[in-house]
Amino acid sequence: MKTAPLARTEMLPYGKQAIDEDDIQAVVDVLRSDYITQGPAIDSFERRVADYVGARYAIAFCNGTAALHAACYAAGVGQGDEVITTPITFLASSNCALYMGARPVFVDIKLDTYNIDPDRLAHAITSRTKAIIPVDFTGQPVEIDRIAELARERGLVVIQDAAHSLGSSYCHRKVGALADMTMFSFHPVKHVTSGEGGVIVTDNEHYYKRLQLFRSHGMTRDTTLMQKNDGPWYYEMIDLGYNFRMTDMQAALGASQMKKLDGFVRRRREIAARYSEAFSDVEGLIVPYQHPNAQSSWHLYILRWDEKYFNDGRNRAFQALRDRLIGVHVHYIPIYKQPYYRSLGYSYVDCPNAEEYYQTALTLPLFPSMTDQDVRDVINNVKEVAVILKND
Structure with missing residues (x-):
């Protein structure tokens, strides 16, 4: 095949982060502060994301995969359950079900939007289905109204994988205010970055507490959840969780990027x-x-x-x-x-x-x-x- 002479001198990547001096200064400020992890920058970042999408709660994780894993935990996905998702997505969208002992069920896409087909999805639901993870592929939101209705009728949890769609909207409502839980990714090629990072947003207090528990070893200082309380230092591990926490350095970068x-x-x-x-x-x-x-x-x-x-x-x-x-x-x-x-x-x-x-x-x-x-x-x-x- 004949090719024309090269017009460029360096490769143009398919995606790339945009970091400016304000972002750099935000990270430097954290490095000079008392907290570089588990500090106030996490709360600030979570609040900024929640306010932007119109959600009650936001919970930050070390990456989007960990966030999806936590969402499956919060939804009660377990051994023998089925979780429906699309095959045209990154591995994490279905791996998160495997982590919980569940079986991913792949439903075909529509050839116009490239998103999961709600009609085919309806036929894939069985008595073992626990959750649906629709993916906003390329940034185009799924037909969340139809998917949410199917889920309500059958008592299923919808975890919207919005790794691609921060800033998108459906029927003039921001993605993040439409599903039981929604995951956003902050990988460098995404809309804004925290280096690595993920966030789950939700309006459900029960999911919020379970997400917090899961990202920090299953450990709590909430006296209403503990069996006893020996003093201000006391904590209890009440479930098996992971260390999926985000650092304050990541959070500071993410919060700065959210402004743009x-x-x-x-x-x-x-x-x-x-x-x-x-x-x-x-x-x-x-x-x-x-x-x-x-x-x-x-x-x-x-x-x-x-x-x-x-x-x-x-x-x-x-x-x-x-x-x-x-x-x-x-x-x-x-x-x-x-x-x-x-x-x-x-x-x-x-x-x-x-x-x-x-x-x-x-x-x-x-x-x-x-x-x-x-x-x-x-x-x-x-x-x-x-x-x-x-x-x-």
């Missing part, structure tokens, strides 16, 4: 709109569809390469664009294809849409600090590669 979230989201939406406008009239390229009730915060921009027009198009486009220093990526391999999951008996999973999606999906660079020239580079190179692949 709306600006970051605006820039992501601008870039996504430019991509969709540029590629919508290119034959064979499928731009993302946005559900009319969903306002995405655009963690990822997925461009699909229709196999009717491109022979092995996604794979060839991946290499051609990487050769041109456009750091495209693929999100995600269906989880059930992983060797560990196959060893658990997931040798055949009926998710044809997920299979088709995986064969055609390519993630384009998208992050707030991209320059207008970066955006033009992506657009021009994608268009050139599309022409070459169709004529090759």
Whole structure:
């Protein structure tokens, strides 16, 4: 395949954090304070996230995976239960069920939104189903109204995996105020970062207390939960928990970044709109569809390469664009294809849409600090590669 001369001198990544001097100073201030862990910066960060999304409580964890694990614990997920989720997500969305001894059940996606299909989800619920973990893939919220109704009818807990969707809304309500529990991730490629970090938001006091317990060894100083009280120093371990705490350094960075979230989201939406406008009239390229009730915060921009027009198009486009220093990526391999999951008996999973999606999906660079020239580079190179692949 012929390629054009490289226009760039360094790789443009698919995602990247945006750290400024205010963020650095916030971390330095914590380092100079009395507390670098289990201090006041945690409460401040939690309050900022809760207030932003309109939730009563927020509980910070060392990472998003730990947060999902804790949410399954709070929901009472246990041995022999089933937890429904999507196969097109990161491993943590289903691993959290395995951690609790439950079995993940994978339900196919819709080929327009790439999110879990509520109609198929309804047919997957059994007497063993305990929870549903729908994932706001790429930043587009799931059809949470339909999923929540199904859950209410059957007494299930909804844990919304919103790792991609901080700043998104559904029916003009912020993600974080829509499910029983919602998880946000603060990994460096997400909308805002705390280095590593995760938060669960909820309005439910029972879940809040269980989440707090789980992240700190199952240990409490709450006298209403203890069997006795020997004095101000006294604590009791009343369940088996983990050390999933976030540090104050992470929390300070996260709180500083939260002040910039709306600006970051605006820039992501601008870039996504430019991509969709540029590629919508290119034959064979499928731009993302946005559900009319969903306002995405655009963690990822997925461009699909229709196999009717491109022979092995996604794979060839991946290499051609990487050769041109456009750091495209693929999100995600269906989880059930992983060797560990196959060893658990997931040798055949009926998710044809997920299979088709995986064969055609390519993630384009998208992050707030991209320059207008970066955006033009992506657009021009994608268009050139599309022409070459169709004529090759």
